[in-house]
Amino acid sequence: MDDPRQRSVEMFKPAKGKRRTLLKQEESSESTVGHLVEEARSKASSIQQSVSKALTGKSEEGFTMGMRSPAPSYAPQPAWVQFLKSGMGYAVIAAAGLVLIFLLRQLPKLFKGMGGSRQKGRWVNDRSLGGKAIFIPDGQTMASVSKGYDLATAEERDMARERATLQVGAPAPQGTPQREEEELPEWWNPSPALHVSLYYKDEAEKNAKSIVRELEDAKLAGIDYPVSSLINLRQTCGEAGIKVRPRTAGGRDAMLRSAAEAAVDAAMEQSGAQLGGMPPAAFITGLAGDLDVPEEKAANIALGTVASKARSALIDACAAYREQDSQEAIYQLLRLAGLLEALPLPARSAQADLVAASISQKATLAEREAIFKTYGRMEPKTAGRVAELLGFDPELVVPQLQAELKRVPSKKGSSSAVQ
Numbered sequence: 001m002d003d004p005r006q007r008s009v010e011m012f013k014p015a016k017g018k019r020r021t022l023l024k025q026e027e028s029s030e031s032t033v034g035h036l037v038e039e040a041r042s043k044a045s046s047i048q049q050s051v052s053k054a055l056t057g058k059s060e061e062g063f064t065m066g067m068r069s070p071a072p073s074y075a076p077q078p079a080w081v082q083f084l085k086s087g088m089g090y091a092v093i094a095a096a097g098l099v100l101i102f103l104l105r106q107l108p109k110l111f112k113g114m115g116g117s118r119q120k121g122r123w124v125n126d127r128s129l130g131g132k133a134i135f136i137p138d139g140q141t142m143a144s145v146s147k148g149y150d151l152a153t154a155e156e157r158d159m160a161r162e163r164a165t166l167q168v169g170a171p172a173p174q175g176t177p178q179r180e181e182e183e184l185p186e187w188w189n190p191s192p193a194l195h196v197s198l199y200y201k202d203e204a205e206k207n208a209k210s211i212v213r214e215l216e217d218a219k220l221a222g223i224d225y226p227v228s229s230l231i232n233l234r235q236t237c238g239e240a241g242i243k244v245r246p247r248t249a250g251g252r253d254a255m256l257r258s259a260a261e262a263a264v265d266a267a268m269e270q271s272g273a274q275l276g277g278m279p280p281a282a283f284i285t286g287l288a289g290d291l292d293v294p295e296e297k298a299a300n301i302a303l304g305t306v307a308s309k310a311r312s313a314l315i316d317a318c319a320a321y322r323e324q325d326s327q328e329a330i331y332q333l334l335r336l337a338g339l340l341e342a343l344p345l346p347a348r349s350a351q352a353d354l355v356a357a358s359i360s361q362k363a364t365l366a367e368r369e370a371i372f373k374t375y376g377r378m379e380p381k382t383a384g385r386v387a388e389l390l391g392f393d394p395e396l397v398v399p400q401l402q403a404e405l406k407r408v409p410s411k412k413g414s415s416s417a418v419q
Contacts, residue, residue: 183346184295184296185299185302185303185343185344185346186344187281187343188281188295188299188302189281189282189285190289190295191238191285191286191289193241194241195241196239196240196241201241201242204236204237205244208236208237208242208244208290209244211229211232211233211236211244212233212244214226216247219251224258225258225259227258227259227275230255230258230259230262230287231275231283232276233290234275234278234286234287234290237286237287237290238286238290243290244290244291244292245291246291252291252292253293253297256284256287256291256293256298256301256302257301257305259283259284259287260284260305260306262275263275263343264305264306264309264339264343265309267338267339267341267342267343268336270338271338271341273342280343284298284302285298288302302343306339306343306345307345307352307355310336310339310340310389311354311355311358311359313332313333313335313339314332314355314359314371314389315358316328316332317329317333317336318359318362318368318371320332321367321370321371322367329371329374333371333374333378333379337379337382340382340385340386341382344382344385345388345389347384347385347388347394348388352385352388352389353388355389356389356391357391359390360391368390368391368392371390372387372397376398376401376405380405383401
């Protein structure tokens with residue numbers, strides 16, 4: 001019988017040729033899909049290798065899509081980091097730390113001097129520095145503070161500046177005798193060595209050191225060196241033939257300068273003056289040996305003091321002449337005469353040139369001529385030394401003075417010359 005269901009199935013069943021075509025199309029689509037998958041996998045592998053090379057420089061194997069990602073890689077550390085991690089690096093870090101700690105401890109000392117005015121101490125006027133006021137912190141001595149200062153007096157510095165001003169561009173006059181090397185003054189006569197018992201010498205050394213400490217303490221307290229202590233020191237050392245050394249060379253020179261000032265003042269105030277039974281020259285030269293001051297340096301200190309005092313006397317005499325005060329002018333010249341009698345400056349010395357340069361700046365030619373003539377009438381023996389101090393050539397002016405003295409009697413008084 002005719003079955004309607006069977007007929008409908010056969011109606012929709014494809015023909016035999018069509019069925020083969022459909023099978024081929026399915027196979028072709030399957031191969032196309034497989035090819036695409038393989039191509040995608042190949043590109044993925046190429047991308048994975050490129051990424052791996054960019055990160056580590058090496059290609060990694062076994063990368064598959066959908067699998068776990070490779071372990072992260074790090075860039076190599078710099079050489080200095082590797083050095084610091086080594087044993088030598090740790091040593092360098094430790095040494096740097098110690099240096100930093102040391103510098104931090106030194107910072108208070110570096111900034112300590114910035115607040116000098118806030119430090120505890122006192123101000124002292126030091127005559128060895130020309131009356132300069134210096135600040136002495138607590139715990140320090142004047143010698144240590146004034147060690148770096150110039151020990152020349154204010155007058156000596158003024159004389160040097162004036163002399164330097166005159167010498168700039170000034171040619172030496174023709175026929176002027178050349179100055180020989182600096183020599184010791186004619187009155188420089190050191191004390192001879194003495195031979196005493198050891199016991200007496202030891203006792204004298206103890207006493208001398210005690211006197212030196214008193215002098216240093218007085219200076220530290222802002223007091224000038226006592227002349228009595230300087231005389232006592234000279235007598236103690238002279239009787240035993242010993243030497244004593246102060247703590248510093250600056251203090252030693254200051255003591256000798258104070259002794260020279262005392263000797264010069266004594267010579268200017270009284271003819272034939274003595275200090276502790278010693279003439280001014282013997283006192284200076286003896287104390288220079290007692291303090292173990294080099295001979296040339298000691299002589300320069302003494303001559304500088306003499307020149308400074310002579311300059312002051314001549315300036316005062318010229319000022320008195322300018323004011324027509326004959327008595328004051330003669331008084332100053334008499335003081336100068338006593339100084340040059342006891343402690344004369346060497347002929348054509350550097351100190352005399354300094355005084356002459358200073359006087360030439362402060363007095364006129366007429367004033368200097370009047371002062372020279374007045375002094376020459378009073379003290380013709382040392383007139384040549386005063387001529388040098390006033391800036392004159394002794395070989396020219398002294399013969400003129402002698403000729404004038406022969407013509408004019410000296411009894412008319414020296415006061416007429418300063419009118």
